[in-house]
Structure formats: structure tokens, C-alpha cells
Amino acid sequence: MSPALPDGDPAPEDGALPASAAVGAEDRRFGVYLHVPFCTVRCGYCDFNTYTSAELGGGASQVAYARTAVDEIRLAAQVLHDAGLPSRTVSTVFVGGGTPTVLPVADLGTMLGAVRDGWGLAEGAEVTTEANPDSVDARSLLALAEAGYTRVSFGMQSAVPHVLATLDRTHDPRRIPEVVRWARDAGLRVSLDLIYGTPGESVDDWRRSLDAALATGVDHVSAYALVVEPGTRMGSQVRRGELPMPDEDDQATKYELADSAFEAAGLHWYEVSNWARGPQDASRHNLAYWRGDDWWGVGPGAHSHVGGVRWWNVKHPRAYADRLAAGRSPAAGREVLxxxxxxxxxxxxxxxxxxxxxxxxxxxxxxxxxxxxxxxxxxxxxxxxxxxxxxxxxxxxxxxxxxxxxxxxxxx
Structure with a gap:
């Protein structure tokens, strides 16, 4: 179960922003986050706002989702215009989830096209999608590039089968070099995501994962310490004593190993959990979050920030779709900082x-x-x-x- 939405003030039915949101906007970049709340299988450690297709129907279904997201993108463009924000092209687009690539590439292209129609894309804009290694092939990656995507972030997590099994990950780790090669052949920049500190993962297991990631020659790696969240399957396993809680000292050792391995391979840290070969390989979308730029989050449970105003959408895809179908903002609450x-x-x-x-x-x-x-x-x-x-x-x-x-x- 995903965490509850934050407390805040009620959001206006039309999504209107206060005039303060426009102050200084010309000095801030603008990005768009597109949330795709679907997965084929829910991983045991995941507390993101995701659903399997069997849990949903109607306007919340995978088939209808792209059209629903387009409705919010159109609403967003109108809200920003009405609030007096200057016309800004989109510097970065990030499609996350869930597993965005469970949707057809045509749907991912439709959502990106709506962003382009609503604001325009800046020259050289970074357009990223997350993907599971078993949710793409050479043809779909080439189609993503042709649709305007420039970067893909693969959820590798580990190269060790028993670690992946504990995480409930379903992909074959031997597929990683193949999908990286396909993405590069398509002209996409590539990032790999790793998780360290999984119960049962030895230091040698972690070294094996680091070596496997670096062997692909990838130019960007994210490495995150596993956090066991309440309400997840893994959280229940830890509570029942079936799995041990991750050890902080073990995670610190593994972070140091990762940093040393990445540096030796020419990847340098630019954020605590992220390493890139050069500035051109860093995730510009995530840098925009850390630097306090503006972004609009599209999708159920997505968060947005514009000029010191933060808001968040209703979580359930059906409630999200129903609000947009009725011409209402999907925002559940907000705060003015x-x-x-x-x-x-x-x-x-x-x-x-x-x-x-x-x-x-x-x-x-x-x-x-x-x-x-x-x-x-x-x-x-x-x-x-x-x-x-x-x-x-x-x-x-x-x-x-x-x-x-x-x-x-x-x-x-």
C-alpha cells in the first residue's frame, strides 16, 4: 500500500494558482513529470503509487490512461497561463512509475506529444522514461527514440538472482547488457538503477552487481539503500521475522564500495545517490528537483511544484480519471510554502x-x-x-x- 497523501489545504476545483507562483518564474526552468501507475507485478519492497492491470478498469485502465493524462496536460497549460506565468518551453520530461513501458510506445508518444503541444520542448530537451529490462526490446527502444525520447533508466537493482528474488524482481539479470546495447544502438542515453542492502545480499553479491553494471559501459548509475516501508510485502516479512531489517553499517560499507568502483570507472558523484561520466550524462530532470525549479506532475498521486506552491493529485487512478472527465482538477491538496x-x-x-x-x-x-x-x-x-x-x-x-x-x- 502506498503512503498516505500529505496534509495540506484544499486545492481549488479548477486548479488555479495564486499570483505568487509567477514571481521569479522567468529565472526558473520548467519540467514535466508523467506518472504511469501500472506494473505487471508489484515488487515486495515498493511503496510507490502503482497498480496491476487486474486491479483497475474503466477510465483508469491502461488502455484509456494516455488520453486521461493528456486531459491533465491540457489543464496544466491553461492553469499556468491563467496564473500569469511566462511562456516557458519544457526543459526536461521524466516518465516514471510504475513501469511506463507496459504502455504501448504509441501511448508514451501521445503523452509526450501533448507536452510538446502545450508548452513546446526546449532545444536539446532531456526526455527520459523508466523501464524494466523485461518490458522492452530492440524494436520498442528504437520506437521510443523515434517518438522523441532521449534517455532510458533501467531498473537493474541487482545482478544476483537470489537478491532479485527477495526484491520480487522478475527480470533475468543476464538481459541487462543486451537492453543497454539495444538502447544505445537506438541513440538513447542509458542509466542503470541499483539497490544495495537487500536482506541476504552479501558484500560479494554487491561487488558482483557493481561489476555487472560497469561492464556495460553505462554512463550513469543510481544506487539507493534499500528502505523497508510499512505496508509493503517486505515490511510485513520483516515484521514477522521472515527477513532481517537492512543493517546500516552494511549499507554504509556497500555505499563506499560503490563510490570507489564508480570513481575508478570514471563515473563521478554529482548527487549523493547518483554518479555520471560527465555533466552531459547527469539526470537534468532530477537536478531540477534538487535545485528548486518548477515542475508539473501529471498522473494519480503525482506531486507538482511551481513558485513555492506544492500540490498533489488524488492517488487512485479511477478517482483521477473521474475528476478529469468531469472537468475538475485532480489535485487533492496543496500548500503555499x-x-x-x-x-x-x-x-x-x-x-x-x-x-x-x-x-x-x-x-x-x-x-x-x-x-x-x-x-x-x-x-x-x-x-x-x-x-x-x-x-x-x-x-x-x-x-x-x-x-x-x-x-x-x-x-x-
Whole structure:
């Protein structure tokens, strides 16, 4: 079961935004997230807002979904126009899920076409879709590229069969090199997603996964520590004692191994959980989140942020489809962030980036704590204590392992 939606104020029926959302918009990039809430099988660790096709019907079905999403895209374009936001082309599009590639490529192209019609795509726009390795083939990847997609992120997770089985992943790990090659042949940039710390995964298992990912020559890797969420199948297994809770020390060791392996292969960290061969290989869409740009999230349960206004859609695909069919916004609630909250979130997000956070952007109290963070080995001393106006807070390897503690120190 997916987590509950946040608390917030009621969202207006027409989705209208306050005038404050337009302030400074010309200095912010604009991206679109498209949520596809379908999977063939629900993985035991997953708490995302996803459904199997057997659970849904009517306007919420996979067959009808692209048309429903297009309705929200058209609504979004009208809402932003009516709020007085300047005309901005879309810099990045990210299609996530779920498993977006359970939809026909034609449907993924239809949704991208609606984004193009509503706002236009910036020159060189990054257009990414997530995919499971067993949900694509050479022909479908070529069709994605022809439809305008530029990048694909494969959910590899592990190269070890027993680890994949614990995660309830169904793909054959031997297929990874093949799908990477097909995607590259189609002209797509490729990223691989890995998970470390799965119950029963040894350090040697993790090394095997790292070696397998790097053997593909991929230019971007994301590696995330497994989090056992309440309400998931894995959460129930841990609660019943059938699986052990992931060990934090084990996960720290595996993070250090990953960072060392990626660096040796020429992939450098640019965010705590992400490594790329060069700036051109980084996920520009995710960077937009961490830098506080604007984005509209399309789909059930999707979140959006424009100019300090954050809102979220109803979760269930049927309720989502019904609202749009009735000409209403699918937004379930929203909040208008005050300046203190926006400042706190800038610290929370930007401190995770290798480019760091300008010390001058910190509060007076937080600036006094920088020396403490340096002394604890959590931030780079050269960057933090450099010349006036050039001081930046950049995490060390130890700081990346304790990023949440760094944030707590800065915003306390």
C-alpha cells in the first residue's frame, strides 16, 4: 500500500494558482513529470503509487490512461497561463512509475506529444522514461527514440538472482547488457538503477552487481539503500521475522564500495545517490528537483511544484480519471510554502549535490556551524573555508553517508 497523501489545504476545483507562483518564474526552468501507475507485478519492497492491470478498469485502465493524462496536460497549460506565468518551453520530461513501458510506445508518444503541444520542448530537451529490462526490446527502444525520447533508466537493482528474488524482481539479470546495447544502438542515453542492502545480499553479491553494471559501459548509475516501508510485502516479512531489517553499517560499507568502483570507472558523484561520466550524462530532470525549479506532475498521486506552491493529485487512478472527465482538477491538496520553509528546503536539497551550497545562502546560525561540520569531517574544508563569496558546503564521503545529520545541524 502506498503512503498516505500529505496534509495540506484544499486545492481549488479548477486548479488555479495564486499570483505568487509567477514571481521569479522567468529565472526558473520548467519540467514535466508523467506518472504511469501500472506494473505487471508489484515488487515486495515498493511503496510507490502503482497498480496491476487486474486491479483497475474503466477510465483508469491502461488502455484509456494516455488520453486521461493528456486531459491533465491540457489543464496544466491553461492553469499556468491563467496564473500569469511566462511562456516557458519544457526543459526536461521524466516518465516514471510504475513501469511506463507496459504502455504501448504509441501511448508514451501521445503523452509526450501533448507536452510538446502545450508548452513546446526546449532545444536539446532531456526526455527520459523508466523501464524494466523485461518490458522492452530492440524494436520498442528504437520506437521510443523515434517518438522523441532521449534517455532510458533501467531498473537493474541487482545482478544476483537470489537478491532479485527477495526484491520480487522478475527480470533475468543476464538481459541487462543486451537492453543497454539495444538502447544505445537506438541513440538513447542509458542509466542503470541499483539497490544495495537487500536482506541476504552479501558484500560479494554487491561487488558482483557493481561489476555487472560497469561492464556495460553505462554512463550513469543510481544506487539507493534499500528502505523497508510499512505496508509493503517486505515490511510485513520483516515484521514477522521472515527477513532481517537492512543493517546500516552494511549499507554504509556497500555505499563506499560503490563510490570507489564508480570513481575508478570514471563515473563521478554529482548527487549523493547518483554518479555520471560527465555533466552531459547527469539526470537534468532530477537536478531540477534538487535545485528548486518548477515542475508539473501529471498522473494519480503525482506531486507538482511551481513558485513555492506544492500540490498533489488524488492517488487512485479511477478517482483521477473521474475528476478529469468531469472537468475538475485532480489535485487533492496543496500548500503555499513560506520563505522560511523554502530556505530550509534549499538546504535539504542542495547540500546533496556535488556542486554544493553557497555558505552565504545559510542562515547566520547555520554559518556558525560550518566549522563544526568541517571538524567532524563531514564537509570539504577547502570549499567551506575558501575566499569570501566563494565558500561552498560540499559533502565529503563521510558527509554523504551522514547527509541527514548534516542537514539537521544546519536547520536546527
Amino acid at each position: 513560506d520563505e522560511d520553509t523554502r530556505a530550509m528546503e534549499r538546504v535539504l536539497l542542495r547540500v546533496r549535490l556535488a556542486e554544493g551550497l553557497a555558505v552565504d545562502e545559510l542562515s547566520t546560525t547555520a554559518r556558525r556551524r560550518v566549522a563544526e561540520l568541517v571538524a567532524d569531517g563531514l564537509v570539504d574544508p577547502v570549499a567551506a573555508l575558501g575566499g569570501a563569496g566563494a565558500r561552498r558546503l560540499v559533502l565529503t564521503l563521510r558527509g554523504r553517508l551522514l547527509a541527514d545529520a548534516v542537514v539537521r545541524t544546519l536547520v536546527a
